[in-house]
Amino acid sequence: MPSSPTTATASAAAAPDPQRAAGPPPATAERARWRVRVLGGVDLEGARGERHDRFPSRAIAALLARLALAPERAHAREELVELLWPGVDLPVGRNRLRQALSTLKSLLEPASDALAAPVLVADRAQVRVAPGALACDAREFEAALRARRLAEARDLYRGELMPGHYDDWVQQERLRLDNLFERLERQLQRPEAEPALAAP
Secondary structure, X not given: OOOOOOOOOHXXXXXXOXXXXXXXXXXXXXXXXXXXXXXXXXXXXXXXXXXXXXXXXXXXXXXXXXXXXXXXXXXXXXXXXXXXXXXXXXXXXXXXXXXXXXXXXXXXXXXXXXXXXOOEEEOOOEEEEOOOOEEXXXXXXXXHHHOOXXXXXXXXXXXXXXXXXXXXXXXXXXHHHHHHHHHHHHHHHOOOOOOOOOOO
């Protein structure tokens, strides 16, 4: 599944790679309140069987994916604005982000589940995911590679990252994951000829 590399904009280049941030092992689907799938599409599955595969806007789907790909990070609001709406005036972007976060919180923290712990924690400067609240298939894919569970990693890779999204940061991460999957396929087909996959 080839993906054409793109020239990174200054904003994308400045944003840290969501998969390379240091932190604890990824939350597993068994423990997490929600599992976010970003490979082959973007959808959301709750621990109680709830399912969302349509989002009010592409920006909300992209915001969910960005947070799920790096749940241990505190994401600066200005960084999220620039990633989701490149070049927009900051006051406009901050207002859009506030609305997007409100909509996303209503999905992740429904009023009918008022006693549940919060999933998103936000203040005036940054947004982060509550520890263990979100699992993500792309993180599970890389964890399986690191653990040399290659058949499991292949099963997790349903398709390219976030098809239909063409933000610079998405395309960079899509290319990186595609390259890992192509190496995985080669190693599964010719294990004796292919060097072992390095930990991402």
